[in-house]
Amino acid sequence: MEKMMDRCGLFGMFDNNGFHTSHLIYYGLFSMQHRGMEAAGICVNDNQGNFSYVKDEGLVTEVFDEMKLEKLQGHAGIGHILRYDGSDARENAQPIVIRYTSGHMAVALNGGLTNIEEIRHDLELKGSVFQTMEAAEVISVLISRARNNYPTIEEAIASIMPMLKGGYAMLVMTPRKVIGVRDPQGIRPLVLGREDHSWFLSSETCAFDELNVDYVRDIQPGEIVVINAEGSHSIQGMQAQPIRACIYEYIYYSHPASVFGGQEVYKARYNMGCHLAKEAPADADAVVWVPDSGLAAAAGYADTLGIPMVDAFVKNKYYGNNLVKPEGILFDRKIHMKLSVIKSQVKDKNIVVVDDSMVRGTTAQTLVELLRHAGAKSVHLRIASATISHPCYYGASMPEEKKLIFHEQGVDAVCKMTGADSLAFLSSEGMVAACPDAAGGFCMACFNGDYPTK
Template structure:
């Protein structure tokens, strides 16, 4: 059965934290607004931990932010001086409340709440090592491995930030990590900067977020990106930076600009909206075609389609209406409704496409299911020609850093030629953005990019061969 929302490529989660210095500040409400702005990064579960005078309480559950945090739940969480929030994407196999974040840990040195975005490439190795030393795991989540690493380091560390420093030295892969202790918030970004993390202010208070859009949604101002390898400590004295592992070769996931991030975010110095328009413009130069209208597949294809239209001179049109009222799940009580799920979630606008040669711009083709169904909708709406343009290169290799691009056997471009893919999805022509161009879309970005899913060359070594099978089994259970 085709499911438009589920068939799209997914990132894993978003984090948001606030340290209040204003007596009238409602940290729970601000975290709620921040998570609402990050909902695109994770729609399976969410949670908030609030710190009131060193006592941390939390609530988390499966569902969207507005489903989990009802007025009654927000009232019960109460007030505090700090809060940490998280929204999560997880595949069906790991959609459990116990794997939701933030994770609350009570240990001999005190209590802490943890949340992160990313995926560790050595999580299986660390888990086995910890289990052999008596560690007992209750979830398949990498955050539990990180929690164990920090609590063990904390036994001999003088402070929570020192424990985090020691713990992250043992982690490889992608992580934008936030830890809230009774008196501090500590944030860390992996040395390659694979996943985004930034710092902001709301009045006199300090904020950490996965994207700048979340800071603005909470009424704050973006201050700066947290650098790859940097650890930021926020306490009563202010914000402190520790250049713990800075200066290494960077590898920000370029798909943050292509698809994951919200268009109004600025990541590592580059506007996401502008990057997508530039991707569309490069596409028009690389894959020109005679057509009557350019349309985008909602939502991430819209900006790229605008860039394609502006560069090519072909008129831009709104080709689809996406139903904004469909939540993370949709119950189909009969076969008839199951067959029509796509029509409930996505509908073509016939007036735009009927009798016309259409350029359809989308962010990518991963498995091909989504593309085939969208093209079929356009054909049924009367499009005489459909020319598909992807604003990213071909997906040829797995991702090990928190994106659900798994084995090559599931990647259509790894198994078929461009012409064969075009035939399978039913288009008149097909073009992918080149690797050279995708590296240039984020004008002003301060980091190099990870393009491993396109080239097979990664900024961090993939899991060791002996752990590959275990890692593949775990790949559907990430945060």
């Protein structure tokens, strides 16, 4: 259904084997395109400390071609994909690249800071001028100012971490280092990988799988990891607090093949479907999944109840961000360009639709209309997560609180609005139980309003 869009994905590397750095970063970002589709960027540096970069609005395959990648020559680099619902995506594309007293530095950020405007305002009063609305630019200024007082860049980063309130993972590149940083509660993911003598950092393990890079470990909460010509080492930037990993990574954000905090994402989603079936069974002839992230939960739901799962929705693979959205009479007639229904799969059947989450509820209404128009006898909605009633401040581009369907309405009212015969959600306890292999606790603030940072 309609999603809270994660802000971005990160991929960085330090090459000690003669690999083509920009190409590997390109493929790493491409494998995580689901994390952001508004803009993409890559910055590399050579052995002389010269930085070159390309960043622009669009998908990874739209921003880069072979000619651009060939011009990005270097032994180290960081890349970023952006999901931005607001200002100009081209203007806010990352990495942010600056020159300061100690040379060049590039910064890329995944996440959100609750006090970023306070920090920005304070820096502006001290004379700083900003070209973008991105928190990464603010952080780059903080680091550059602190660097004059510390012998190493990682110590400078550690000194500014207590100022940053929120959930984040960050990559910083200098002429001789690529550095990964994770917030002290581990809200946003960051993992370390290795191939031979080269080292990698990524938002997800699925990028390592695509590139045959060996997963080494998750970056720990509050940890600063340095990869360079000598290998890798780390310092504790801030004292680690109890882990509060974003549970929405398991529900929707991450690739099904990724492993986050020791828990495989696909298995977590499958388990959520199993728990949902036990908590809210439906008397149905077939289970229908909603492309793409609803598949695993629907499989778990169907297997638990012994109901056949069928492919009923077909997603238009050419539907994308650049599609001209219908207006006026076309919108009024509800021209649905993203999904179509295979009528033979649902006609004269009692259908249960399983999806991962519900934010505004408008897409749920569309799904019910499509299935009824295709001849479904009844339509039951089952959502493999709890009701979302609070905004996220840690990097998800989502509606303001008043636009969340469950901010002021209950399940019965929403069920009536969607036109479904019944509507049920997985409990918070069910979501947690579905992730038995995860290391530590979860941030569930968008579900329960319990924010890890104040």
